[in-house]
Amino acid sequence: MNLETIEIKAVVPARGLAESMDFYRALGFGATMESDALAHLCYGRTAFLLSQFYNPEHANNFAMHMLVANADDWYKNVEASGVVTRYSVRLSPPEDRPWGIRDFTLIDPTGVLWRIGHAIPV
Secondary structure: OOOOOOOOOOEEEOOOHHHHHHHHHHHOOEEEEEOOOEEEEEEOOEEEEEEOOOOHHHHOOOEEEEEOOOHHHHHHHHHHHOHHHHHOOEEOOOEEOOOOEEEEEEEOOOOOEEEEEEEOOO
16 A cells, blocks of 8 residues: 655635736746646745635635745745735735744735745754
């Protein structure tokens, strides 16, 4: 019996798949698969599925956490991308958290909360 797992991916809701695809592309994500209802997005070795599914209660309570090498560099990337103005999304500056992560938050056009951060060296 082989119970090896290969990967697990979150399925992120999108109110409008085209708008969300443009948003994530502006951040540097690429699509390896696209259909009218689903897309597979990746940045380096990280990936998630973006789904044309929108329920406000679900979307506004959905959160993603992305661990990166440097949260400050990612924050600068988000600022430089222009998504905050273009999509009227919210972005908070990086902060050191008591749980040992330096991160910032970004809320996508659908209302999904992203925490993007790196581990604080001990």
